[in-house]
Amino acid sequence: MLVEVPKRAEVVGTLKIWDVQRIIKLDADEIGAIAIKNIKESDIKEVVSRMVIVIPIKNERIHLLEGVLKAIPYNCPVIIVSNSLRDSQDIFKTEVDVVSHFHNLTSHPLYIIHQKDPAVAEAFREVNYLEILDGDFVRDGKAEGMLIGTIIAKYLKKDYIGFIDADNYIPGAINEYVKDYAVGFSMAKSPYSMIRIHWRHKPKIIEERLYFKKWGRVSEVTNRYLNALISSITRFETEIIKTGNAGEHAMSMKLAEIMAYSTGYSIEPYHYIYLLEEFGENGEPKYPEAASEGVEIYQIETLNPHLHEEKGDEHVQQMLVDSLATIYHSKLVTEEIKKKILEEIEKEPEKRLILPPIRDMDVDKFVKVLEESSETFLKFEKTEGSS
Numbered sequence: 001m002l003v004e005v006p007k008r009a010e011v012v013g014t015l016k017i018w019d020v021q022r023i024i025k026l027d028a029d030e031i032g033a034i035a036i037k038n039i040k041e042s043d044i045k046e047v048v049s050r051m052v053i054v055i056p057i058k059n060e061r062i063h064l065l066e067g068v069l070k071a072i073p074y075n076c077p078v079i080i081v082s083n084s085l086r087d088s089q090d091i092f093k094t095e096v097d098v099v100s101h102f103h104n105l106t107s108h109p110l111y112i113i114h115q116k117d118p119a120v121a122e123a124f125r126e127v128n129y130l131e132i133l134d135g136d137f138v139r140d141g142k143a144e145g146m147l148i149g150t151i152i153a154k155y156l157k158k159d160y161i162g163f164i165d166a167d168n169y170i171p172g173a174i175n176e177y178v179k180d181y182a183v184g185f186s187m188a189k190s191p192y193s194m195i196r197i198h199w200r201h202k203p204k205i206i207e208e209r210l211y212f213k214k215w216g217r218v219s220e221v222t223n224r225y226l227n228a229l230i231s232s233i234t235r236f237e238t239e240i241i242k243t244g245n246a247g248e249h250a251m252s253m254k255l256a257e258i259m260a261y262s263t264g265y266s267i268e269p270y271h272y273i274y275l276l277e278e279f280g281e282n283g284e285p286k287y288p289e290a291a292s293e294g295v296e297i298y299q300i301e302t303l304n305p306h307l308h309e310e311k312g313d314e315h316v317q318q319m320l321v322d323s324l325a326t327i328y329h330s331k332l333v334t335e336e337i338k339k340k341i342l343e344e345i346e347k348e349p350e351k352r353l354i355l356p357p358i359r360d361m362d363v364d365k366f367v368k369v370l371e372e373s374s375e376t377f378l379k380f381e382k383t384e385g386s387s
Contacts, residue, residue, distance in 0.1 A: 001027065001039045001041070001179060001183055002023070002025040002028045002037070002038055003022070003023055003024060003039065003183055003187075004021040004024065004036060005021070005035050006018040006021055007035075010230060010240040012233055012234060012280045013279050013291075014279045014290075015280060015294070016190075016295070016296050016297070017230075017241065017297045017299075018296065018299060019240055020242050021299065022300075022301045023176070023300065023301065024036055026176065026303060039182075039183045039187070044179050044182040044186070045075065047160065047181075047185050048073050048075055048076050048178060048179070049075040049076070050159040051158060051160040051161065051178070051181065051185075051250070052078070052079060052153040052158040052161055053078050053161075053163070053178060054078075054080075054081065054146060054149030054150065054164075055078060055081070055149075055163075055164055055165075056083070056142050056146050056163070056165070056166070057081070057082050057083070057145075058082070058083040058142075058145075060166045060167050062094055062095070062098055064167055065095060067169070067170075067171040067174070068164060068166055068171065068174050069098075069099070069108070071171035071175040071178075072108075072164075072174065072175070072178055073178055073179070076178060077108075077109040077111070077158070078108070078110050079111045079113075079149045080099060081114075081145040081146070081149045082095055082112065082115065083114070083145055086114065092376070095112065096112060099112050100378075100380065107382055108380075109380065110379075110380040111152060112377075113148065113152070113377045115138050115140075115144060115145050116137050117374050117375065117377070118136060118373075119369060119370055119376075119377070120137075120148060120374065121133055121138055122369055122373055123365075123367075123370055123373075123374075124366070126365055127361050127366050129356075129361060131353070132144055132147065132355055139263065139353075141265075142264065142265060142267060143263045143266070144263060147355060147358070150257075151367075152367065153256075154257060155366070155367045158253060159253055160181065160251070160252055160253060161253055161256050162181045162195075163248065163250065164177060164247075164248055168306065168307070170307050173304035173305065173306060177248045177302070180195065180197060180302060181195045181250035183300065184250070184298040184300055185250070185252065188296050188298065190295060190296045191254045191255075192252060192255040192258075192293055192294070192295045193252050193255060193298065194250070194252075194255060194271065195249060195250045195251075195297075195298050195300060196243035196246040196248075196249045196298070197249060197300060198242050198246070199302055199305065199306035218245050218323060221324070221344065222244035222269050222323040222324070223239075223241050223242060223244045225327050225337065225341060226269065226327065227240065228337050228340075229276070229327055229330065229332060232332075232333075232334045232337065233276070233280060233281060233332060241272065241299075243299045244268065244323065245269060245319065245323060246268055246299075249268065249271070255290070257358050258286075258287050258290060258359050259357055260274050260354050260355060260357055261355040262326055262352045262355075263354075265319045265322040265323070266322035266323055266326045269323045269326050269327070270326040270354075272297075273326045276330075277332060279294075321345055321349050322349075324341050324345055325352050326352060327341065328349055329349075
């Protein structure tokens with residue numbers, strides 16, 4: 001795969017944020033261009049084999065889930081964390097049926113669990129991680145599902161974890177995302193690295209024709225305020241962040257296990273906030289080994305466009321409020337930025353719950369509880385002799 005060599009970066013403390021790199025060609029032989037880096041297919045496959053993909057899902061069209069599963073490279077296990085309906089219309093059962101059938105056809109290693117399974121809450125209580133609970137169950141929210149997937153991925157002893165949303169209409173884009181993650185990790189110099197996908201275009205239907213928009217409604221605003229925050233810290237104006245709401249992103253497990261997670265739809269922009277607060281210019285980091293190595297963020301622009309399910313204006317507005325809430329309540333924010341955010345959303349946003357890092361969690365104990373008590377934790381693994 002041919003990708004642009006990263007040209008510049010913003011450095012804030014021990015955090016380095018690389019500017020967007022474009023994918024030039026998905027498949028290529030060796031070339032000698034100075035500004036282009038060639039990542040061999042064998043190197044991509046090697047990284048993918050050490051990666052796991054987590055798919056958080058809630059009441060999505062079942063054909064979209066099928067397309068996502070079919071697009072993920074074979075040697076990359078998949079963890080599906082569902083928060084779909086289980087009452088009169090048992091969507092989760094349908095998801096399980098799809099996963100089981102797909103595994104029977106392909107032997108692809110797959111894991112699925114329901115977020116509201118009482119055994120999941122029991123497992124969190126067993127490892128004394130109570131912040132994620134709401135009474136007898138895990139809280140609703142995308143971040144909560146992603147965290148469950150991260151714990152299972154750590155249990156599987158994978159080096160990298162990638163996240164992919166289940167509402168994508170283009171399987172080819174999904175396949176590229178996973179390979180783009182691998183390209184980013186192949187370039188990373190630090191074991192504490194994150195890859196964030198920047199969609200080249202996000203098509204919309206306008207006047208009965210496809211229009212290839214460059215930015216989503218929420219992303220444009222979130223990026224602007226994240227860049228304003230960095231500019232206020234460094235005292236130099238920047239537009240380095242292009243992936244504030246990147247649902248498609250990946251992390252080395254070393255980074256994922258020391259990350260805190262903001263609940264709901266604020267999880268992706270909070271990645272930036274957390275890393276700026278922990279590894280920026282002020283204060284002593286909680287994780288000196290990560291500060292010593294440095295943390296890197298790569299932003300990679302895809303060839304494929306991103307076409308996903310439209311959730312409506314109410315959903316978009318909630319995403320915007322959640323995203324800006326992470327910036328508004330950051331200890332790094334200036335009064336000027338807070339004032340502009342209030343003008344954007346008209347009232348002070350509620351502070352989002354923060355879930356602590358999982359590095360010291362006993363993930364073996366967590367999964368043992370699931371294996372012994374859960375009715376929804378299902379493992380579809382390779383059988384002996386399957387290729």
